[in-house]
Amino acid sequence: MTGGGAAGLVGLVLVSHSAAVAGSVAELARDLAGAGRLAPVEPAGGTRDGGLGTSAELIAAAAGRANRGAGVAILADLGSAVLTVRALLAEEDALPPLARLVDAPLLEGAVAATLAASTGADLDAVTAAAEEARHYRTS
Numbered sequence: 490m491t492g493g494g495a496a497g498l499v500g501l502v503l504v505s506h507s508a509a510v511a512g513s514v515a516e517l518a519r520d521l522a523g524a525g526r527l528a529p530v531e532p533a534g535g536t537r538d539g540g541l542g543t544s545a546e547l548i549a550a551a552a553g554r555a556n557r558g559a560g561v562a563i564l565a566d567l568g569s570a571v572l573t574v575r576a577l578l579a580e581e582d583a584l585p586p587l588a589r590l591v592d593a594p595l596l597e598g599a600v601a602a603t604l605a606a607s608t609g610a611d612l613d614a615v616t617a618a619a620e621e622a623r624h625y626r627t628s
């Protein structure tokens with residue numbers, strides 16, 4: 490666990506092909522986490538011109554805004570969004586240090602990760618919470 494307020498929290502980036510979807514999922518995750526100590530959650534949806542698709546520039550900018558030094562967990566909706574994040578991770582300095590692509594469902598994973606990050610959990614615990622959200626109905 491990390492401590493010391495928002496400066497020590499893991500940030501989240503939610504990547505979707507739709508700006509509306511990314512924004513709505515981010516809003517829901519923030520709302521369910523509640524007021525107080527809240528991890529940064531940044532949407533990165535659509536293309537720069539507002540169309541459907543993914544934008545490396547929007548993802549990198551969102552990761553920069555979410556970064557508080559404790560890591561950035563990135564969740565993505567569909568294949569090409571995942572590929573775009575992987576390409577950014579392969580580039581030196583494209584994303585903040587400790588940025589990580591998380592293999593989790595976008596909505597359930599975002600909520601679980603935001604709740605975990607908002608408690609001060611470290612990047613490994615935030616990642617685990619998001620990934621475990623895939624199985625919440627079968628547990």
